[in-house]
Amino acid sequence: MALDLGVFCKNTLDGEVVDHCFSALFGLGQNADPSYLDWLLKAWGWTLAVAGLGLAIALVLGAVMGTLRTLPQDSSLNKWLVRSSTAWVELFRNIPILVQVFLWYHVIPAFIPPLKAFPSYWLVSIALGFFTSARIAEQVRAGIQALPSGQCAAATALGLTTVQSYRYVILPMALRIVIPPLTSESMNLIKNSSVAFAVSVPELTLFAMQAQEETSHGVEIYLAVTLLYALSAFAVNRAMAFVEKRSRIPGFIAPTNDAGAH
Amino acid sequence: MLSLDLSFYNWELFTNYILKGFLFSVQLTVFATVGGIILGTFLALMRLSGKPSLAYPAIFYVNTMRSIPLVMVILWLFLLIPMLIGKPIGADLSATITFIAFEAAFFSEIVRAGIQSVPRGQGFAAEALGMTYGQNMRFIVLPQAFRNMIPVFMTQTIILFQDTSLVYAIGAYDLLKGFEIAGKNYGRPIETYILAAATYFVICFSLSKIVRRIQAKVAIIR
Numbered sequence: 001m002a003l004d005l006g007v008f009c010k011n012t013l014d015g016e017v018v019d020h021c022f023s024a025l026f027g028l029g030q031n032a033d034p035s036y037l038d039w040l041l042k043a044w045g046w047t048l049a050v051a052g053l054g055l056a057i058a059l060v061l062g063a064v065m066g067t068l069r070t071l072p073q074d075s076s077l078n079k080w081l082v083r084s085s086t087a088w089v090e091l092f093r094n095i096p097i098l099v100q101v102f103l104w105y106h107v108i109p110a111f112i113p114p115l116k117a118f119p120s121y122w123l124v125s126i127a128l129g130f131f132t133s134a135r136i137a138e139q140v141r142a143g144i145q146a147l148p149s150g151q152c153a154a155a156t157a158l159g160l161t162t163v164q165s166y167r168y169v170i171l172p173m174a175l176r177i178v179i180p181p182l183t184s185e186s187m188n189l190i191k192n193s194s195v196a197f198a199v200s201v202p203e204l205t206l207f208a209m210q211a212q213e214e215t216s217h218g219v220e221i222y223l224a225v226t227l228l229y230a231l232s233a234f235a236v237n238r239a240m241a242f243v244e245k246r247s248r249i250p251g252f253i254a255p256t257n258d259a260g261a262h
Numbered sequence: 263m264l265s266l267d268l269s270f271y272n273w274e275l276f277t278n279y280i281l282k283g284f285l286f287s288v289q290l291t292v293f294a295t296v297g298g299i300i301l302g303t304f305l306a307l308m309r310l311s312g313k314p315s316l317a318y319p320a321i322f323y324v325n326t327m328r329s330i331p332l333v334m335v336i337l338w339l340f341l342l343i344p345m346l347i348g349k350p351i352g353a354d355l356s357a358t359i360t361f362i363a364f365e366a367a368f369f370s371e372i373v374r375a376g377i378q379s380v381p382r383g384q385g386f387a388a389e390a391l392g393m394t395y396g397q398n399m400r401f402i403v404l405p406q407a408f409r410n411m412i413p414v415f416m417t418q419t420i421i422l423f424q425d426t427s428l429v430y431a432i433g434a435y436d437l438l439k440g441f442e443i444a445g446k447n448y449g450r451p452i453e454t455y456i457l458a459a460a461t462y463f464v465i466c467f468s469l470s471k472i473v474r475r476i477q478a479k480v481a482i483i484r
Contacts, residue, residue: 094466095459096424099438107455187329194331198430205333209431218341222334230329 007217008037008224015215036211036221043207044228050125050203051193051232055186057129062136063175065089067166069137070144085137092134098195101127105199124196132189136182143178144170176247183240187233194229204228266453279447283440286354290361290436291423297362298422299415302369307399309374320370327367333431336360340432353434357426365422372414376407413477420469424462437461 009017012034068085071078092100104127109115115123147170155165197206208225212218308320327335339360344350380403388398427438438458445454 090467091463094424094463094470096427096438096462098427098430099455099459099462102455103459107452110452191329191331194333195428197333205331205337205431208334208337212337212341222338222341226330226334226338229331229334233329 003220003223004217005220007215007220008040009035010215012036012039012214036215039207039211040204040224040228043202043204043225044232046121046201046203047190047193047196047228048232050121050128050196050201051190053122053125054128054132054193055189057126058132058136058185058189059182061129061133063140065133065137066140067144067171069141072162089134089137092130093138097128097131097192098198100131101195101198103127120199121196121201124193124199124201128189128192128195131192132185135188136185139178139181139185140174143174143181146177147173176244176249179240179244179247183237183244186236186240190232190236191229266456267450268453271453271457279444280437280440283435283437286435287423287426287437290358290426290429291419293358294361294365294422294426295415295419298365298369299373301362301366302371303373303404305366305370306373306377309370310377324367324370327364328371332364332425332428335364336428336431339363353429353432356432357429357434357436361422361426365418368418369415372411372418373407376411376414377403379410380406409480412480413473416473416476417470420466420473423469424466427462 006017011017065085065088068081069089071082073079073082095103101124104123105120109118109123151169151173152165155169160168193203194205196203197209200206204225208221211221215221305320305324308316309324311317330338336357340351340353340356343356343359384402384406385398388402393401426436429436430438433439441454441458441461442451445451448454
């Protein structure tokens with residue numbers, strides 16, 4: 001089975017080979033007929049945009065919800081916060097991502113009319129962000145609970161309020177501990193962004209489905225799309241490894257290593 | 263505020279549209295779980311065998327399946343299986359094969375973790391008693407590993423049930439598609455999507471509560 005990689009240099013309008021395959025990308029050339037390569041790269045950009053926005057939402061919301069789940073339940077406000085964040089996590093973990101995308105795209109704009117003014121890919125990013133935030137909340141909660149209990153007690157003994165002890169003692173260590181699980185969640189989010197095809201966001205999976213129908217060179221198209229997904233996930237992995245290296249605290253190896261911790 | 267018309271929530275809605283999709287989703291989940299565990303156990307044993315000729319293909323397969331989106335795997339196999347067997351294949355059968363192949367990678371990681379959680383002294387004692395590798399696995403290690411891994415298997419099954427909604431990509435008639443078609447036929451997409459979300463939530467939430475209860479009972483006391 002021979003692969004015809006020349007399909008990428010074909011015109012999307014009539015299937016003829018484009019004059020300048022590589023130099024005419026993004027409409028830079030003279031006869032800028034859109035080729036499949038052009039379409040592929042634009043679709044990759046859409047995937048990264050959807051995933052990037054979703055990741056930003058997920059990290060912020062997930063960290064907040066995970067922290068709220070670990071609050072000491074000594075006041076009625078705290079009890080209510082713990083119960084709400086638990087409800088949030090359970091709600092967004094038990095509904096499939098595709099159903100959540102449909103909800104955000106079709107159902108919720110009917111209830112909240114201002115959402116109808118949003119571009120459609122923002123709604124998909126919100127759906128992805130909320131779905132992943134539930135999983136990140138669980139990781140953050142596990143990270144906070146992995147800290148030795150002496151840290152909390154020492155913070156209270158020093159007279160820090162709850163907010164101060166979270167801000168200065170608990171969260172700096174816990175967020176560093178959870179960077180590896182956050183890396184795998186970020187890679188999962190890149191993969192989950194593929195569900196945006198269901199609401200016609202022009203990202204990689206929709207490109208794969210449409211280009212395969214148009215050209216019947218399914219193997220080459222799917223190979224390119226798969227490679228780009230793997231490349232994106234790898235890039236996210238390396239980026240998070242860079243973040244971990246830059247945020248590492250010298251001399252602090254593991255949270256339970258009390259010989260080095262204070 | 264939008265007013266919802268829930269008057270069409272009745273038994274006919276269920277039997278005409280949703281039951282068929284629900285049965286397909288459940289069937290897909292069951293086949294993928296059973297097939298995935300069997301194939302996943304083989305993959306885990308290949309990976310732990312210590313022979314590079316067995317380990318490297320297993321590692322390559324698992325890493326590939328874990329790095330591509332599930333929708334792409336569904337599309338790939340929907341394209342490749344007819345190419346390989348020479349005749350067209352229905353979306354249902356393609357979805358079943360895809361899910362077994364995909365979940366095998368995840369189950370193999372779980373089984374591998376389970377096998378490695380059994381104390382190594384057990385394997386040494388089996389060797390001292392003169393058991394072969396196969397007898398060691400079959401009578402000593404795998405029973406203990408599987409008992410440890412039952413809650414994780416069940417959690418993975420719940421995730422699998424949620425992922426079956428992705429067969430939307432190839433048009434298979436699963437639970438979500440049933441709700442969507444019902445919404446189009448009754449002209450009320452909003453109410454049916456809400457009902458779909460509520461159904462998935464109730465099923466997955468109760469199953470995860472059951473898993474938590476079983477987790478306490480199944481844990482091996484050391």
